Amino acid sequence: KPNLSSTVAEVNFASYILNASGPRCTTEAELHNLGQSESAAIMTKSCTLLAREGNPEPRYKALPQGSIQSMGLPNLGYKAYLDMLPRLTQYNKPLIVSISGLSINDNVEMVSAFQKSAADLLEVNFSCPNVPGKPQLGYDFEQTDKALAAITKFGDKPLGIKLPAYFDFNHFETVANILKKYPVKFISSINSIGNTLVIDPETESPVIKPKAGFGGLCGSYIKPIGLANVNAFRQLLPKEISIFGVGGIYSGSDAFEYLLAGADAVQVATCYQEQGTECFSRISNELSQILSRKNYQDINDAKGALKLL
Numbered sequence: 001k002p003n004l005s006s007t008v009a010e011v012n013f014a015s016y017i018l019n020a021s022g023p024r025c026t027t028e029a030e031l032h033n034l035g036q037s038e039s040a041a042i043m044t045k046s047c048t049l050l051a052r053e054g055n056p057e058p059r060y061k062a063l064p065q066g067s068i069q070s071m072g073l074p075n076l077g078y079k080a081y082l083d084m085l086p087r088l089t090q091y092n093k094p095l096i097v098s099i100s101g102l103s104i105n106d107n108v109e110m111v112s113a114f115q116k117s118a119a120d121l122l123e124v125n126f127s128c129p130n131v132p133g134k135p136q137l138g139y140d141f142e143q144t145d146k147a148l149a150a151i152t153k154f155g156d157k158p159l160g161i162k163l164p165a166y167f168d169f170n171h172f173e174t175v176a177n178i179l180k181k182y183p184v185k186f187i188s189s190i191n192s193i194g195n196t197l198v199i200d201p202e203t204e205s206p207v208i209k210p211k212a213g214f215g216g217l218c219g220s221y222i223k224p225i226g227l228a229n230v231n232a233f234r235q236l237l238p239k240e241i242s243i244f245g246v247g248g249i250y251s252g253s254d255a256f257e258y259l260l261a262g263a264d265a266v267q268v269a270t271c272y273q274e275q276g277t278e279c280f281s282r283i284s285n286e287l288s289q290i291l292s293r294k295n296y297q298d299i300n301d302a303k304g305a306l307k308l309l
């Protein structure tokens, strides 16, 4: 059986497939469920300073090839996750806390609070598109630079950034140059594609309620965009910065495409939302079969091995 284990930000992952922040990772029960699953890590829902209900429903709509959602960061508040972390170390897999402050100060307060915690990695979310009135931080390059300067002051807990999708090489380059200025250990690329609109012609209405129907697009629709972002950042960032690939991973083949694009590990969101924790073992087994069939002994033999035409 080929080796699927991977090192991301100097932390060892037993397999290449883990859950993404977002679906089914808000409550302690959900996080224990992830601990007992084949997910290579336990990743929490993005937390904010205080607990949040999130946006009014309907705020999630499954679509033929994915979903559109505007959850609005419903979570228990960062102190709840700080409190439960020690109870999650029993699963002997990396604990990753996702942090999504509503301001730079909120992010500083939370990143500081998790320095002495049992978290192995901190994933700071610069890309939530669904808090009304809040822009995606990752699309404001000046604020991104300012935020990184502030949250990387603490030093010891490895930290990475969850990025929005970019669509222009000037943006890939600008963001890569900002990231290289700071001790960022990884990026997770991509978040949902923000502010898309799905209309139901029968009801003549959007399919979700928040923000007049504008929400994050997820699933197979966004895989080509995720692959491009992973591959562009792989070429622009030094190898010391690891990359989690995210966006439309439902199968071993999808995961293999991210491997060829250069991802060090992949995060599964919509498929996990729709299928539950069985998806992790299924996707891992499918990836293992593909690697065997292609005579790759180890994922590192295929990582970034995209063969240009």
Ligand SMILES: O=C1NC(=O)NC(C(=O)O)N1
Residues within 6 Å of the ligand: 022, 046, 069, 070, 071, 072, 073, 074, 125, 127, 128, 129, 130, 131, 191, 192, 216
């Ligand atoms: O960062 C996020 N990305 C999303 O697509 N949705 C969630 C949310 O709305 O909570 N947050």
